[in-house]
Amino acid sequence: MVGTKKKILLVIDASDYSFEIAKYISEIPYFQKTEAVLFSVFNKIPESYYDLKSDPRHGKTIRNIEAWEAQNRRSLEEYMRGAERILLDAGFPKDNVIVKIRDREKGIARDILKEAKAGYNAVAIGRQGISRMGGIVLGSIATKLLEQLVFVPLMVVGKDRGPEKVLIGVDGSDGANRAVDYVATTLGGSKFEVKLLYVIRGGTEDYLNGVVKEIEGVFEQAKTCLKKSGFQSNQIKTKIITGVRSRAGAIVEEAKLGNYGTIVVGRRGLSKVQEFFMGRVSNKIIQLAQKNVVLVMN
Numbered sequence: 001m002v003g004t005k006k007k008i009l010l011v012i013d014a015s016d017y018s019f020e021i022a023k024y025i026s027e028i029p030y031f032q033k034t035e036a037v038l039f040s041v042f043n044k045i046p047e048s049y050y051d052l053k054s055d056p057r058h059g060k061t062i063r064n065i066e067a068w069e070a071q072n073r074r075s076l077e078e079y080m081r082g083a084e085r086i087l088l089d090a091g092f093p094k095d096n097v098i099v100k101i102r103d104r105e106k107g108i109a110r111d112i113l114k115e116a117k118a119g120y121n122a123v124a125i126g127r128q129g130i131s132r133m134g135g136i137v138l139g140s141i142a143t144k145l146l147e148q149l150v151f152v153p154l155m156v157v158g159k160d161r162g163p164e165k166v167l168i169g170v171d172g173s174d175g176a177n178r179a180v181d182y183v184a185t186t187l188g189g190s191k192f193e194v195k196l197l198y199v200i201r202g203g204t205e206d207y208l209n210g211v212v213k214e215i216e217g218v219f220e221q222a223k224t225c226l227k228k229s230g231f232q233s234n235q236i237k238t239k240i241i242t243g244v245r246s247r248a249g250a251i252v253e254e255a256k257l258g259n260y261g262t263i264v265v266g267r268r269g270l271s272k273v274q275e276f277f278m279g280r281v282s283n284k285i286i287q288l289a290q291k292n293v294v295l296v297m298n
Contacts, residue, residue, distance in 0.1 A: 005096075006121045007035040011112055012083050014075045017126030021157045022083040024293060025124065026090035030186040034121070037098045038083050040076055041111045044069065044103040076101065109144035116152055124155040127290060146283050150267065150298050153182060158291045165193045167260040169251055172218040175266020179297045180222045183264055188229025195237040195258065196222050199250045202243045212240060248284035255292055262293040 008031060012018040022038075025031045080099050087097050105111055116123050125145065145154055166183055170176045183194060198215045200208070219238045226236055244250040255263050265282050282296045 005035050006033075007037060007119060009112075009116055009120045009123045010036055010038050010083070011123065011125040012038045012040045012076075012080055013126070014072070014079045015126065017157065017159075018079055018083050019086060020159060021124050021126050021155075022086040024155075024157050026087050026092070028186060029190070032090070032092050032096070035096050035098065036087055036092060037100060037120070038080055039100045039112070039115055040080060040102070041104050041108045042073060042076060042101055073101075109141050109148075112141075112145065113148055116149060120152055122153045122155060123149060124157055127156055127158045146286065146296060152298055154296045154298075156286050156294045156296075158289065158293060164191075165195075165258065165260040166262045166264060167195050167197055167251070167255045167258065168222070169247075169263070169265040170196050170198055170215075170218055170222055171266075172215070173266055175297050176218075177222075177266075179264045179266050179295070180225050182295070182297060184226050184229035184231070188226070188231060190230070191235075193235050193237070194226060194231065195239060195254075195260065197239050197241065197251060197254055199241045199244060199247045201245065201247065208242055215240060246284075248281045248288060251281075252285055252288040252292075255289060260292070262295060263289055264295045264297065266297045 008025065010021050010025060012021065025036060080101065084097055084099055088094060100115075102111060102115070106114075112123070112125075123145070125141070166187065168176075168179050168183060170180065180196075187194070196219055198218070200211055202208075203211070223233075223236050223238075227233070239254070241250050241254065251263060251265070254260070263285060265285060267282060282294070286294050286296075
């Protein structure tokens with residue numbers, strides 16, 4: 001519907017990484033115009049445990065479990081208030097910040113996916129968040145979300161989450177084009193630097209020369225899009241890397257060498273015609289770029 005406010009889902013838990021998500025979003029003026037929903041899945045005690053409450057042999061154990069659950073909920077609520085305060089202090093209108101805590105139903109990843117289907121324009125999750133609540137490691141959560149959250153962009157936020165320099169993996173695919181469009185929309189008119197990066201493993205000299213000529217056209221198209229949104233020519237850089245063994249490794253290394261806080265990639269590249277699933281590259285980038293924000297475009 002025209003005029004409907006855009007929404008971003010920030011997945012929060014009782015960990016410092018939750019604050020990194022809020023800080024990252026708070027530093028980008030575009031998101032202050034959106035509705036930021038702080039969302040958490042709480043691991044409530046299974047109902048089956050309460051069936052033991054009437055048994056004197058288990059009464060003390062159940063009371064201890066209840067106390068543990070209550071403490072975890074208080075801790076989570078405290079972190080939610082802290083994340084909310086970060087957004088409000090950054091200038092978010094109070095009506096644009098919503099806190100939601102849902103008891104776990106089908107599993108953390110599936111419950112996040114269910115919420116994400118309620119009209120969100122992006123989902124942000126901390127790299128090591130989630131793990132303190134119930135002992136579930138982020139790797140399994142991020143992998144499930146990467147595989148199934150194909151209808152909306154996914155941000156995985158690390159400790160060095162500064163958005164001041166952004167590296168975009170481009171190849172002319174629809175996903176890569178959407179990555180450029182997303183950066184143009186969210187950061188257009190800002191002071192941030194953007195580098196457009198194309199990585200190719202190798203090939204004959206003639207093949208590489210042909211690819212270089214083709215990708216120059218892709219670069220020009222991307223630069224035109226960024227400039228229309230407010231980026232200046234001196235804020236946009238381009239680079240082609242050839243002869244590497246790992247696309248993901250090359251992208252992460254370039255981000256490290258150039259101090260790029262955010263990496264943006266498409267879910268699928270042009271190589272899908274060769275039955276190469278770009279998701280494997282984006283998944284590997286998430287695993288390797290532990291300090292960065294990694295944004296995977298649908």
